[in-house]
């Protein structure tokens with residue numbers, strides 16, 4: 001893909017805000033290991049600079065979704081000659097086991113996978129964490145019995161080193177009782193497994209704000225380190241800052257007459273003579289059609305997105321003549337991401353994860 005450096009549309013990432021968020025989470029969990037979640041290109045913030053910043057801050061445990069992401073992160077470690085641990089959430093195909101390094105931990109969430117792997121001819125030692133399904137019903141071993149069998153299977157094969165155990169919360173943002181119930185289930189499983197795990201972890205971002213995981217010595221925050229995924233009122237209370245701001249520019253400004261239409265499908269009609277501006281971002285960038293009718297912030301004014309969002313550009317109604325070249329905030333200090341998500345009827349995770357690599361990322365240290 002062409003490098004996105006010649007278009008005045010950019011995602012600005014504040015690395016100080018990232019550090020602030022990680023330090024804040026760490027301050028709530030002083031004795032616990034933080035495994036920041038860097039999957040999906042660090043929730044599309046750019047895994048290179050995000051990982052580098054966290055490494056410089058002394059973080060040495062990370063989590064990712066799959067083998068490809070582990071390989072990419074390992075390249076960053078190798079370049080900087082860093083020793084760090086990577087937890088991989090997803091399954092690894094048997095034929096790829098040989099690629100797994102000794103500083104990576106694989107998730108063991110299925111008895112069938114473990115049994116199949118034991119039959120497979122590989123010689124590298126695999127460090128693993130068991131995943132227990134405590135109520136999310138996505139990945140994970142489902143009962144105490146199944147978890148016991150999985151542990152026994154792993155311990156009977158010296159190619160496996162069982163380092164950790166974890167579960168994942170489904171409703172930590174909305175249901176404290178439900179989350180406590182998941183934590184209690186996990187605690188019970190732990191209690192009945194006669195094994196000293198080096199790493200025990202449950203909490204995601206919202207779990208990190210609750211006091212439900214006393215038995216854990218680690219946590220896996222993702223969204224919160226990017227300053228998303230928590231309730232709007234919690235930002236101020238906990239001092240969490242959104243790290244990404246999306247900007248573009250007015251590239252053309254023109255006047256249209258009352259009754260004229262704008263864009264594909266002519267879905268907008270000017271109620272009076274109006275100034276409009278063209279902004280070079282569209283649905284190919286992940287700036288979806290649902291943004292029509294929402295607002296962007298330009299030089300002190302909230303300006304409505306009018307007409308259908310195009311593939312590479314969109315139009316806004318201006319309060320009057322504005323100079324081409326002026327900066328447009330799509331989200332940032334005047335329009336928080338949670339507001340964008342609310343207005344689009346989705347979650348802020350999705351808004352950032354939809355932002356295409358075509359949008360240049362810039363990093364403020």
Ligand SMILES: Cc1ncc(COP(=O)(O)O)c(C=O)c1O
Pocket residue numbers: 037089168203204205206220221222223224229
């Ligand atoms: C297993 C696991 N742990 C932790 C996280 C981080 O969750 P959050 O971004 O809500 O903190 C995720 C993300 O979905 C996950 O899948």
